[in-house]
Amino acid sequence: MPILASTPVSLPEAISVLQQFLSAGPVTVLTGAGVSVDSGIRAYRGKDGRYMNPNYQPILYQELVAPSSIGKKFRQRYWARSYLGYPPVRDAKPNASHYGLSLLQRHGKIGTIITQNVDGLHLRAGAPKKAVVELHGTLFVVRCSHGHEIDRNEFQEMLGRENPGWKAFVDELEASGQQLRTNPDGDIELEGRSYDDFIVPACPTCRVEGREDRTLKPDVVFFGESVPEEKKNRSLAEVASSERLLVVGTTLATYSAYRLFQLAHNNHKPVVILNIGPTRADTVPSDSKGGTVTKLEVPCGELLREVAERMCANLPSDKVTTDILSKLRSSSTAVPTLMGPEMKSS
Numbered sequence: 001m002p003i004l005a006s007t008p009v010s011l012p013e014a015i016s017v018l019q020q021f022l023s024a025g026p027v028t029v030l031t032g033a034g035v036s037v038d039s040g041i042r043a044y045r046g047k048d049g050r051y052m053n054p055n056y057q058p059i060l061y062q063e064l065v066a067p068s069s070i071g072k073k074f075r076q077r078y079w080a081r082s083y084l085g086y087p088p089v090r091d092a093k094p095n096a097s098h099y100g101l102s103l104l105q106r107h108g109k110i111g112t113i114i115t116q117n118v119d120g121l122h123l124r125a126g127a128p129k130k131a132v133v134e135l136h137g138t139l140f141v142v143r144c145s146h147g148h149e150i151d152r153n154e155f156q157e158m159l160g161r162e163n164p165g166w167k168a169f170v171d172e173l174e175a176s177g178q179q180l181r182t183n184p185d186g187d188i189e190l191e192g193r194s195y196d197d198f199i200v201p202a203c204p205t206c207r208v209e210g211r212e213d214r215t216l217k218p219d220v221v222f223f224g225e226s227v228p229e230e231k232k233n234r235s236l237a238e239v240a241s242s243e244r245l246l247v248v249g250t251t252l253a254t255y256s257a258y259r260l261f262q263l264a265h266n267n268h269k270p271v272v273i274l275n276i277g278p279t280r281a282d283t284v285p286s287d288s289k290g291g292t293v294t295k296l297e298v299p300c301g302e303l304l305r306e307v308a309e310r311m312c313a314n315l316p317s318d319k320v321t322t323d324i325l326s327k328l329r330s331s332s333t334a335v336p337t338l339m340g341p342e343m344k345s346s
């Protein structure tokens with residue numbers, strides 16, 4: 001594949017390159033925020049790699065779990081904003097990238113999907129849970145400091161019950177069809193509002209055990225937090241055991257993602273990167289032992305839809321697969337001009 005990182009490539013050329021790449025055998029896939037942009041979930045970074053909102057300051061892990069009253073304030077701020085920001089993330093629908101990857105996976109063209117996204121959209125597009133590694137966790141589970149799990153939808157109701165004033169505000173927004181600007185982690189930007197009256201509910205399981213635990217956190221890797229060992233090891237093992245790596249919609253800015261690229265490249269595995277805008281791997285040259293690095297700067301939804309259609313449409317399929325194919329065909333691909341990574345762990 002003689003395409004260099006800096007060479008502009010047309011959609012038909014990209015289709016042919018990707019089809020050839022996927023035909024050579026199962027590929028591990030690494031995805032980032034760019035694949036969810038078509039689903040209306042905003043990326044942290046724009047096309048030029050800069051933060052979309054330079055004033056946005058995500059809460060740090062140490063702040064969110066601090067036992068002090070300072071920690072309590074951070075939890076009030078986080079959960080108040082997450083209470084408002086959750087509905088659009090909960091209601092987001094997978095797009096052509098998710099469905100295309102799902103279809104390719106069901107037909108054995110790709111193996112495990114490792115994602116930096118916490119929006120659960122690969123799973124909702126039909127990828128089986130055991131074939132997806134959510135490197136930075138998921139927004140759909142809440143954990144107390146004793147490790148108990150609470151379903152996020154259930155927790156949303158608990159938040160509403162404890163905070164009727166805030167619930168009225170959310171109901172009003174929903175009724176009027178307004179949407180707040182939501183960040184990829186389900187947090188929203190809300191200036192000039194005090195969170196002092198916001199009540200973070202106590203963990204129900206801890207309560208049964210005779211304790212009050214209000215140090216609750218979504219099961220997401222925060223800034224300043226490490227990826228859990230088990231996920232880190234599994235993602236490295238997936239890349240090590242596959243023959244090639246496909247990177248989609250990420251600038252590889254986080255180290256947890258970049259080291260997967262490095263592992264593949266250091267072992268001379270071919271890598272294809274689909275991303276509009278710069279990535280951390282752009283200056284990495286192909287090696288002479290098969291370790292090619294190919295960058296395709298094309299909209300990933302359109303490309304994956306075409307490639308999945310061509311490679312899978314005529315293969316025998318079950319009901320679930322047929323359903324995914326029909327959703328792929330009807331899914332829209334808005335012009336995805338804003339792409340960027342999750343900025344989570346280091």
Ligand SMILES: [Zn+2]
Pocket residue numbers: 144145146147148203204205206207213
């Ligand atoms: Zn608990």
